[in-house]
Amino acid sequence: xxxxxxxxxxxxxxxxxxxxxxxxxxxxxxxxxxxxxxxxxxxxxxxxxxxxxxxxxxxxxxxxxxxxxxxxxxxxxxxxxxxxxxxxxxxxxxxxxxxxxxxxxxxxxx
Amino acid sequence: xxxxxxxxxxxxxxxxxxxxxxxxxxxxxxxxxxxxxxxxxxxxxxxxxxxxxxxxxxxxxxxxxxxxxxxxxxxxxxxxxxxxxxxxxxxxxxxxxxxxxxxxxxxxxxxxxxx
Numbered sequence: 001x002x003x004x005x006x007x008x009x010x011x012x013x014x015x016x017x018x019x020x021x022x023x024x025x026x027x028x029x030x031x032x033x034x035x036x037x038x039x040x041x042x043x044x045x046x047x048x049x050x051x052x053x054x055x056x057x058x059x060x061x062x063x064x065x066x067x068x069x070x071x072x073x074x075x076x077x078x079x080x081x082x083x084x085x086x087x088x089x090x091x092x093x094x095x096x097x098x099x100x101x102x103x104x105x106x107x108x109x110x
Numbered sequence: 111x112x113x114x115x116x117x118x119x120x121x122x123x124x125x126x127x128x129x130x131x132x133x134x135x136x137x138x139x140x141x142x143x144x145x146x147x148x149x150x151x152x153x154x155x156x157x158x159x160x161x162x163x164x165x166x167x168x169x170x171x172x173x174x175x176x177x178x179x180x181x182x183x184x185x186x187x188x189x190x191x192x193x194x195x196x197x198x199x200x201x202x203x204x205x206x207x208x209x210x211x212x213x214x215x216x217x218x219x220x221x222x223x224x225x
Contacts, residue, residue: 032212034212034213036214041218041219042216042218042219043114043201043203043216043217043218043219044153044201044203044214044216045216046213046214046215049212049213087152087153091212098155098212099155100145100152100153100154100155101152102150102151102152103152
């Protein structure tokens with residue numbers, strides 16, 4: 001399984017766009033990239049998943065360059081409630097095997 | 111739609127005692143996962159079931175941990191005997207399919223404290 005590397009922590013202010021980058025140098029051809037959000041005392045919650053280029057949903061965008069060795073989660077106009085830990089996962093297609101790293105703690109300040 | 115249910119929510123035991131956790135996944139989800147999350151770390155996959163078969167248990171400490179998935183629905187995770195380092199939150203998750211578009215839905219977890 002591809003190992004992922006993320007910054008340990010990030011700070012931002014309300015209304016700003018936040019970009020969290022994840023490195024996954026050993027990603028395989030059939031692997032997918034998935035991001036989860038976790039609040040204290042709760043289980044992780046799915047945010048977005050992608051294979052290449054750009055994926056956008058109602059809460060975030062995921063940018064994956066052509067070499068797929070990294071990916072960037074973009075959160076537009078964050079609010080205080082976006083303060084959480086964000087995990088990048090590489091998942092093996094057709095197997096579901098995945099490994100969570102230690103995540104990025106995002107703190108949004110007023 | 112009902113989410114993933116887990117019980118108990120909290121458990122305190124002494125080392126060398128036994129403990130069991132229960133998980134009821136979302137109806138129709140074929141894949142079920144058990145994770146261990148130690149404070150300050152990301153979730154670590156212990157075991158993954160596809161229906162009632164084991165897909166991956168490579169990180170399950172099999173000398174003390176066991177898990178089963180009855181009839182491909184509910185699942186139990188047991189620790190016997192517990193050690194101090196087993197103190198963690200045990201998360202259960204389920205997904206409709208494994209792999210592509212594999213959105214995992216997590217339960218609230220069981221916080222285990224081993225004294």
